[in-house]
Amino acid sequence: MPLHVGxxxxxxxxxxGLGNEFMRGAVRSAQGRLQDSRSHAAEExxxxxxxxxxxxxxxxxTMENLDFYLQQLSEKVAERGGHVYFAETADDANHYIxxxxxxxxxxxxxxxxxxxxxxxxxxxxxxxxxxxxxxxxLGEYILQIDDHxxxxxxxxxxxxxxxxxxxxVFKEKLGYLHTEKPEELTLFAxxxxxxxxxxxxxxxxxxxxxxxxxxxxxxxxxxxNARMVSTLPKTxxxxxxxxxxxxxxxxxxxxxxxxxRAAVGQKLTSYVTALTGPKEESEGDGPEEFHLVVVDxxxxxxxxxxxxxxxxxxxxxxxINVCPVYRHIGGHAYGSIYPGPIGAVLTxxxxxxxxxxxxxxxxxxxxxxxxxxxVKIPLHEYLIDHRRxxxxxxxxxxxxxxxxxxxxxxxxxxxxxxNIATKMAPFxxxxxxxxxxxxxxxxxxxxxxxxxxxxxxxxxxxxxWFKHRxxxxxxxxxxxx
Amino acid sequence: MKVSIFITCLGDVFYVNAGKxxxxxxxxxxxxxxxxxxxxxxxxxxxxSGYHEKTKAAAKNMITAFExxxxxxxxxxxxxxxxxxxxxxxxxxxxxKVKAAALKRKTYELTQFLTExxxxxxxxxxxxxxxxxxxxxxxxxxxxxxxxxxxLLSNVSGLExxxxxxxxxxxxxxxxxxxxxxxxxxxxxDEKALHIEETDADVLIGADxxxxxxxGGRLNRQKKPIKVMHIAEILNSRGDN
Numbered sequence: 001m002p003l004h005v006g007x008x009x010x011x012x013x014x015x016x017g018l019g020n021e022f023m024r025g026a027v028r029s030a031q032g033r034l035q036d037s038r039s040h041a042a043e044e045x046x047x048x049x050x051x052x053x054x055x056x057x058x059x060x061x062t063m064e065n066l067d068f069y070l071q072q073l074s075e076k077v078a079e080r081g082g083h084v085y086f087a088e089t090a091d092d093a094n095h096y097i098x099x100x101x102x103x104x105x106x107x108x109x110x111x112x113x114x115x116x117x118x119x120x121x122x123x124x125x126x127x128x129x130x131x132x133x134x135x136x137x138l139g140e141y142i143l144q145i146d147d148h149x150x151x152x153x154x155x156x157x158x159x160x161x162x163x164x165x166x167x168x169v170f171k172e173k174l175g176y177l178h179t180e181k182p183e184e185l186t187l188f189a190x191x192x193x194x195x196x197x198x199x200x201x202x203x204x205x206x207x208x209x210x211x212x213x214x215x216x217x218x219x220x221x222x223x224x225n226a227r228m229v230s231t232l233p234k235t236x237x238x239x240x241x242x243x244x245x246x247x248x249x250x251x252x253x254x255x256x257x258x259x260x261r262a263a264v265g266q267k268l269t270s271y272v273t274a275l276t277g278p279k280e281e282s283e284g285d286g287p288e289e290f291h292l293v294v295v296d297x298x299x300x301x302x303x304x305x306x307x308x309x310x311x312x313x314x315x316x317x318x319x320i321n322v323c324p325v326y327r328h329i330g331g332h333a334y335g336s337i338y339p340g341p342i343g344a345v346l347t348x349x350x351x352x353x354x355x356x357x358x359x360x361x362x363x364x365x366x367x368x369x370x371x372x373x374x375v376k377i378p379l380h381e382y383l384i385d386h387r388r389x390x391x392x393x394x395x396x397x398x399x400x401x402x403x404x405x406x407x408x409x410x411x412x413x414x415x416x417x418x419n420i421a422t423k424m425a426p427f428x429x430x431x432x433x434x435x436x437x438x439x440x441x442x443x444x445x446x447x448x449x450x451x452x453x454x455x456x457x458x459x460x461x462x463x464x465w466f467k468h469r470x471x472x473x474x475x476x477x478x479x480x481x
Numbered sequence: 482m483k484v485s486i487f488i489t490c491l492g493d494v495f496y497v498n499a500g501k502x503x504x505x506x507x508x509x510x511x512x513x514x515x516x517x518x519x520x521x522x523x524x525x526x527x528x529x530s531g532y533h534e535k536t537k538a539a540a541k542n543m544i545t546a547f548e549x550x551x552x553x554x555x556x557x558x559x560x561x562x563x564x565x566x567x568x569x570x571x572x573x574x575x576x577x578k579v580k581a582a583a584l585k586r587k588t589y590e591l592t593q594f595l596t597e598x599x600x601x602x603x604x605x606x607x608x609x610x611x612x613x614x615x616x617x618x619x620x621x622x623x624x625x626x627x628x629x630x631x632x633l634l635s636n637v638s639g640l641e642x643x644x645x646x647x648x649x650x651x652x653x654x655x656x657x658x659x660x661x662x663x664x665x666x667x668x669x670x671d672e673k674a675l676h677i678e679e680t681d682a683d684v685l686i687g688a689d690x691x692x693x694x695x696x697g698g699r700l701n702r703q704k705k706p707i708k709v710m711h712i713a714e715i716l717n718s719r720g721d722n
Contacts, residue, residue, distance in 0.1 A: 018664055324651050328668040362662060364655025364669065365529055366618035387531025397531070405532045412527070413538025415519035415546070422494050437701065447660035451667040452698030455495050462493045462500035466486075466516045 003119055003351050005150035006332045010358040017329035023152075023160040027330055030159050034321040037265025038372070045261065055258045056376040058251045059312035062243075066303065069212040069245050070294065076215025080277030082290040086242075090120035093295045097122060097204070097237055098129055100291055104235055106131070106201035112219065112226035113137035114206025115154050115315060116241045116295050118337045119350075122204070123148075134196040136225040138189055142166055145173045152331025152339060155263050155317040160330050193225070203233035203287065207240035208315075209255055210292070211274075213248045217292065219273040220259060222266075227273045236287035238275070242294050243311040255314055262374040263316040298350040306385055310345050312375045317342075319369035319379055325362055334359060341369035345382045353389070357396055360386035404444060425457035482598075484512040485550035487543075487588070489560040490522045491690030496556075499690070499711030503556045503591055506717045510599050520546040523563040530657050533570060540567045544580045552598065553588040556713050557689045558620020561590040565624075590620060591713055592629040592688060603636035607720030613645040613682040614712075615652065615673070615696060617689035630688050630712055637715060643680040647672075654695035670699040677707060688712045 006013050017023065042048040062069060074084040087093035101109065109131050117123070123133050135144045139158040143149040146169045151157030158166070163180040170176035170188060178184040205226050207217045217238050219226040230236050246252045260266045279286030302311055320326050320340030331339035336347040336356065344359040360383045369379040391397045411418050432438050438445070438454035448454055484507050492500045507514050524539030544567065547553050555561040565588075567581035595601045614634060621627050634642055653659065653669025660666075673696055677685050685700075685707055687693045697709035 014662075014664060018668060322649075324653070324669050324672075325662075325665055328665055328672075361658070362665070364618075364651045364653060364658045364666070366651030366655065367622040368618070368649065368651065371622050384529060384531065387529070388533050389531070391531035392534060401530070405527050405530065405535050408522075408527050409532070409535035409538055412522040412524055413542055415521055415542065418521040419518075422490070425494055439702075444660060447663040448698070450663050451670070451702060452695065453701040454698060455694060457494045458497045460497065462488045462497045463516060463518060465497060465501060466504065467518075 003336050003338070003347060004355070005337055006335050008335075008355075010333075010335060010362075013333040013335055014329050014362075017333035020160075020330065022162060022165065023330045024328065026160055026162040027327055030156065031321050031327055034264065038262055038318055038321065039265075041261035041265040041267065044267075045257075051254070051258060052374055052376050054254055055314075055374050056312065058246065058254060059309075059314075059375045062245060062247060062251075063303065063308060063311050065247075066243065066245070069247055070242065072212040073210050073215055073245060074292075074294075076212070077277060077290075077292050078215075080215055080290075082215070082277040082292055084292045084294065086294050086296070088296050090295070090297050093120050093239065093293050093297070094122055094125040096293060097239070097291075098125055100235070100237060101126065101129070101131060101202055104201060106235065108196070108200045109133045109202045109204060110196055110200035110229050110233060111135050111140075111204045112206065112221065112229040113140055113157070114204070114239055115151075115337065116206060117204065117239050118151060119241075120239075120295060120297060122239070134193070134200070136193050136196065136223075136229055137221070138186065138223055138225075141189055141193065142169060145169055150332065151337060153317060153320060154315050154338060154342075160332070197228045197232050200229070200233045202235045202237060203229035204237045204239065205229055207238050207244055207292075208259065209252055210240055210245045211247075211249055211252050212245055214276055216249075216274050216276040218252055218256065219275070220256060220269050220271070221273070222264075222270045224271045227271055230273065230275050230287065231285050234287060235289045235291075236275075236278070237291045237293060239293045239295060242296050242299050243313075258374040259314050259316050262314075262318040262372070302349050307345070307349055307382060309377045310342075310349060310382060312377050313342055313346070314375060316374060318372045318374060322368040322372050323363075324366065324368070325364065329362070334362070341379045341383070342377070345377075345379055345386070348386055353386075353394055353396060357390055357394075360390065400444075419463075422457075422461055422463075426459050429454075429457060482512050483551040484514050484594075485547055485553050486514060486516050487520060487523075487547065487553050487555040487560065487564075488516070489555060489557045489690060491694060492556055495694065496690050496711055499556050499713045502711070502713035502717035503554070506591075506595070506604060506713060507554065509604075510595075510601065512599075515550075517546040517550065523560045525560065525563045526656050528563065528566060528570070529655075536570060540570055540581070541577060543567075544577065544584050547584055547588075548580065550587065552594065553584065554591055554594045555588065556591045556711060557691070558590045558617055558624045558626055559689050559691060561588055561593075562619050562624045564588045590624055590626055590688070592633055592716075593624070593626045595633060595716075596629040602632050604633060604716040606637045606716050606718045607639050608637050608715050608718040608722055609639040609720065610684045610708075610722065611641045611643060611682050612684040612686050612715075613643045613677060613680040614648075615645060615677075615685060615687040615692055616648050617687060617692045618651050620688055621649075633716055634686065634712070637718070639720060640715070643682050646676045646679055648676075650676075652692045652696050654691045656691065659695060666695075667699075670695055674699050674703065674705065678705065682707065684708045684710055684715075686710055686712050686715055
């Protein structure tokens, strides 16, 4: 199933994540590093909040005029001799790409990093077709070598592995003989990949932003692999989510600045590659044939809904890097190639609540994601909106929760009942009190006391104290006293 | 100046001393404090769980309870923020929406009220301890109250404040999250407890009953000798600890 990774049940995925000390250590240190560099890069810019406002405005304007800009993009690409295909579903996209490759009788495919091709599970289809698909982004390459371990992060797909584990993967699968030093590991991967670039017949890339006014696709990388993928093979296929578009180069400038700073804390990545159609006669290199595949796969259904701003996402992963829940359970626990807060928002929108109804609850609603998002997506509010849909529209909440909320509704809505309940609280818990604390709570309190003591309700509530208190030695008479 | 106390359920039932300290502090600065007795819960547990229809009764009850108040002051950032959600919650009921907007305008978290409205940065408090402060998420990120508690605490005589590492991280409470996803919540509070221990503080100070109940409950379970206190108690302290 596209989008999906790992085991089916959320609970067992979470248990697996919580029990994986290696993964948690790797994620913790990566998050720390990424958080620090992001804040530094944001501060350095000075007026970060104004940049965020600008980012939000650009995304808002683009989504509100998406049909216009997609049309413009498609015309410009065609003018430059490229082919554009709008794919409504994952199957449509895969089918088109697979046909292009079939026509070329190509067998060797080099890919640069692309989340949307993960989303539509393109590699599976191409491999079934007998193609040798090589991921050339270092993180993706490691995962592919490691028996197709799924990505756990949208920018750093192998974030869940530490360098010792990577050394072991290279050793076991490719006969690597050196140490876990990043320089040695990278040099080794570079040597392996160079051969692949030179022999690939088709290059497949993702697209960070497509520029509508010129029909250009911009790729943001640090490794330069996307430039190789888009230069050496004779045929290039670029796959983009339909929302990954900017009106002009001016907006590209703003969004690339926001992206690189928010994602990895860099002013700019080592490479920002801008490609416009196939190579022209005067040009020395580049593909002879260029295809742009624009993938909808559920995105247009989000347009015009309360969740429209989820389409503003520029895939920087800043929300993932600050999320304390992600830190403990890791990316695979989300069961989707889009993990973390944005994944918990986006995945149910693209794939429905049935398989992902727990994701909106995998958050303490601390708001760290919303605070850090460079285009101001109200992420934690969207999680509440999802919960509301699950409860009020889909009626998918469980019976005990429904009963509890029914009870809460009655209590909180009635001053009289609330008064009685809070007055009774100390007596109701009496059977569970041991040594002045509650260590084993009944019913719904059990989950609380699994890890924590529950304080005792006070015999004299605040309201009783206030009613009967003396102020400056004088008893204050209150209404109803 | 007339001030109505919005005590919150946790404040009414568990953290009574924090409520008392809140009243005493406000009265010291000449506020005429009252307690509207028909107040209940702000409705956040239902709201954040997606039961918005079932939150409306609580919201309307609270709006009515505080309708005639001049200022509403709450010793919890999270519950104070919940009052700000009412306007949108009741957007399809114009009369209530107007009243919700009025409630929003006059509601303040305690340290916010002390610094912004009463213009106080030093409460003249004295408390002898080494302490660290937990910044609760809703108070800092949603309500936007960041500096007020730290400023007030920095002026408490005898109090040595130590920075809490990773203080921006959630303690793992999250209301119903703590019982709905207890395994994840526990890992979060454990990490918080670890950082608190690293500071070598004797006292953990916070401004939200939910976080204090969560962190305090975990520290107690681990038998850690760290005292958990509400900021109102510290700011009202007179050095007799």
